[in-house]
Amino acid sequence: MPASAAPIDFTTAFGRLLRDGALRDALAANPRRVVEQLGVREQDRPALLHLVPADLEYQAEILLRKRLGVVREFIPETLRRLAGDAWPRFHHYARRHWPDAPHSGLRDAHAFAGFLQATQPGAICDREWNRLEFFRKQQRLAVHWVRRRGEDRAGWWRGELQLLVRTGRQAGRGAEWLLHFQL
Amino acid sequence: MMTGLGYRRELAAWIATQPRGVECLEITAEHFYPGAGAPPGQLARLAGQYHLFVHGLGLSLGTPGPLDRHQLDQFARVVQAANPDWISEHVAFTRTAEGDLGYLNPVPPTREMVRIVAEHAREVAERCGKPILLENITSHVRLPGELAETDFLNELCARADCGLLLDVTNLFINSRNHGFDPLAWVRELEPRRITQLHIVGYSRAGQRYTDGHAEPIQEELIELARAIVSRAPVQAIILERDEDFPEPRELEVEIAKLARISRPD
Known part of the structure; x- marks a missing residue:
């Protein structure tokens, strides 16, 4: 300083x-x-x-867990895939990175997903990544073809047409619609 | 003393049935800000059914400098729509001049902080035209200052001319994590300031006690609440469950337990 x-x-x-x-x-x-x-x-x-360093760390961890709760609203499937690894991975990322307002939840989720892209790309749900990119770039319309692993039979993949439409002027949560067409 | 609970959208259908024992509701202001997803007209409907209190999370009364005008305007609009008996906020800060921290953090018990929080509390009360209560928080760090925590709260309430929303669970958690007697702590408070109580079961993570707002109320918390009610003119007690919501029947049992604190069988 x-x-x-x-x-x-x-x-x-x-x-x-x-x-x-x-x-x-x-x-x-x-x-x-x-x-x-x-x-x-x-x-x-x-x-x-x-x-006391341990107490300070715990106080900070409370804030990180609140952040993870907000991030979960944007990438629930990705966190479900990470399962028990979700908190350690998020903690590793979040301890070094703090998002700036406004729309910090969206920015946080996008930055965490970016961190996962670099470190554990298989964990990211493509649909959620597309949605984050759509919101972050404040696009009006986006169409993606995504593949999703079938849950009914091992080894099967499903194709989905993901159509993202923003109807309001405000970017971020609550102003966008998300439509999926499963083929 | 009225018994009630914190309004949460997960409980909306049950609350709409006006369940037995629920005499009042505390709504969280931020849940009714634009874009938060609350249906239009919901506050007016709730106000028609219940005594309401409006509780804030993000006014950050402990941040030096002016209050966030946008936050205060939004808070005031919710208060206007809900027309509550009183409003409340935490003795805490959630943001600094450099950014938002997203949740409640403790302030040091200093005379400077008494002045900062009291001035902010008075400003919020005047802007909203409602009495304000200030709430003790859970803190995992113990901050030293010129004042004992109870003296700090007494001075703060006197200077802000406000009541205390005593969170029984937060007090219990702090007493366990920091090793003090919660009853002795309560005895140091000015009893006439204690206007409302919050209560919910505590959680544990290893040796730490935490406020996960996700557990049934433990018996030692009921006993502590009973001791507080026996010495203070508490007007309302609110069950503050935020997660892992049980079946309505279990909530009704918890509400009945709270009612018996002031009206023993």
Whole structure:
């Protein structure tokens, strides 16, 4: 931090720590150094130095689990495929990445899906990825041909025509319709 | 004392039947913001059936600086439509000047924070034209400050001229995670400020107690609520279940348990 920057208050510093896993790691390793680097106001330093790293991590984890709950609304099938691996994978991603508002749930889901594309591409549901891309790009119309593994017989695949139509001006949740035609 | 529950869309059909024992509802303001999916006219219908209270999650009273005008306007519109007996928010922050954190986080018990939260609470109450209550939250970190937590809450309620929404479950969870006596904590509070209670079963994750809002109310919580009601003029107790909703019959049993806290057999 530049020496001339204005000192930050407790809430701002605590917020940074809750959003940034690497910063929490640094605080656990050397609290005085991190508090100094953050440029925290003198009167707020004792409270930050008093934080117990395990408690801070748990407080941050509560926020990450809330984020996962929001992301689940956008990619339920992908998370179902990840099963017990969903939380560890999301935690790995989210501890290092915090989305900016507005529509942060959509951005978070898209960024997490991007993370999975790079690390575990088979886990992503194509329909959900298409939907995320459609919302994110604020398209009015999109058509995709997607293949889906059949659930009735092993080794079967089904084709689906996925038609995405946005009817409202507002981007994000609630303003789009999703139609599927199964062939 | 009225008994009721937090309105959730999963419970809407059951609530519409006006089940026995449900005398009031607490609605979450953010669930009725534009785009949140609530049917038009629903608030007016609920207001016609029940005493309503409007509860906020995202006004972030503990953030230094001005309140988010857009959030406050949306909150006020919900209040206007619901015409509640009172409104409530948390002693917490959910955003900083740098971004949104998405959920409730604790504020340090300092005189500066008393001033910040109290001024924001007064502003919300004046904007909405309704009395406001402030609620204690669960926190996994214990923040030091100039004041004990109970002194902080007493000063805060005095300065904001408001009541306390005492979340029994949050108190119990904090007492277990941080090792203090919840009854002694309650005895340090100004009793006349305690206007409403929240209660729901706690959850456990290893050694930690958490507020998953997904469990039936445990007996020790009922006992704690009974002790609070015996010393404070509590006007309403709200069952605050958010997940893993049980069958209506089980909810009715829980509501009946809450009713017996103030009206023992």
